[in-house]
Amino acid sequence: MSASVDTGTSSITTPSAGAAARPVLDLITGRARTGAYGPDPASQRIALAFTTAQAVRHTGRSQGYRNEVLSLRLGAAVGSCAVEPGELPADTLTDCVGATVDELLDHPRAAVRVAALDAYLGYCRPHGPAEGARPVALPAGSSLAKSRARAAAVVRLLPLAEVRRVLVVGVVNSLLEQLRSHGVEYVPGDLKGGTTEWGEPVRTDVLAHLDDCDAILASGMTLGNGSLDPLLAHARATGKPLALFAQTGSAVLPRLLGDGVTAVSAEPYPFFWLDGGPTVLHLYGGHQGHGGAAR
Template sequence: MPSTPLTSVADLTAAVLRGDYGPDPESLHAVGAFWVRQSTQFPGTDTKYRNYYLVLRVESGFGGCCVERDQLDSVIAEELSGSSVAQLLRDERTPVRIAALDAYLSLTRPHREAEQAQVFMLPHGTPLQRAKARDQAIAGLLDIAPGMRVGLIGVVNPLVDAIRARGGICLPCDFNMQRTADGTEVARDMAPVLAQADLVIATGMTLSNGSFDEILAAVRLRDIPLIVYAQTGSAIVPQFLGHGVAAVSAEPFPFSQFSADPTPIHLYRDAGADARAAA
């Protein structure tokens, strides 16, 4: 493990390349590369979620990165298999680096061996039932007091509902949505949200668009909690617990929307943050 605090994804990547987290990345290879296009629209709504994933397999580890529609060409899945993890961690394309880092850490730091992780099984059910169960678990990771302003970077409507059900005031921010299901305007610029929020909930996709480091720096400067719900980078974000991240809902590949059967998410809390809050 690195001896200095992590302040960015680049710090973590450099530590992995040094061998601080396990085997030399030069000795490991991406044996599989996948490109997934997926959309979701719940009955009775006019919101369609469109997701595009790059997934890499390194031995028994999988790494996933959700990207914007035109961020990568799907042919990338045909090109990356066979590359060493070290080569992928140095790739000029951010989503490739994130998927490779996630795959490496899912191999060397699996959730099943993490002492801080609590397994929560999403129930068998419809996509909406499973999404609501997931988002209730995420909203419950930290206490949301009535009137608390909760910045939501990456809007999922059931999570908006879960925040409001706890009395929180949701401050939504998203590149791809203008309004939430109940008509609340969604900001495109996250700077005002980060400046006003008492607590921030962000999606792992902030890793793929490069905004995670900015969010991390903002919450550390203001000393406010950051919760991350991560399909993208589910093995990456837990490494930042105690370094700006207070809690994580980590959902590794294969993701919950690809199954109706019970599937796990892994809930992490920074024990140090809980102790500081109680002091």
């Protein structure tokens, strides 16, 4: 069973326990600490921390995958960051409970920093029309049916009629299937390599393919392992569309709209793969012209 293909949670660089994700996180963390989004993070305490792990092989698919996610709860909001399965030490959860958001924003593990910032921003700026988001309902169904419904919404965040080839960072076969149905070429990229459902090689050197593509579609996991920064720099420099599909950092990444990011599909916990009933995506930006910068 593959641990990466179809997760949408792996990316360019090897994840580390240190400050790999600092550049983007510093930007938004600094704003949070100066009161740009709401109350002082030092006044907010995390009461609940948990992890979610899954393994799945969709009916009709030849490959399976695994996911593991760290989540922190602040009030009604749950902030999340996907990690490589087995990466988190056993004491991570006890590190988080009872700590202030401000303390966790300095935690040595990037996953904790991302989840804490995500929880804080989800609490202060919940997804909705007031933040420029438009809800899209995913109907009840099997995990594969919901994966395909999500993919159909996500790929439409790109100007498909104008795109020749998309760099996909964090391979999700349902997203590739949707791009194929629109006649759009793609370069699949993921940390662990492997092959797609159609036998195409998954590139581990995705930065080498940036110039060959005219749009980027990347997983929110790029925030968690620090590999979003070069993608963001390239999008800023070239003006290429950069759309993010985010379970990791779903409340964080909309803060980058208009600053290199053109669109975000935000999917806070519980994710589509946890619930067979109806669930909701919150879409920001995109070629449809709805939803503005949420910074």
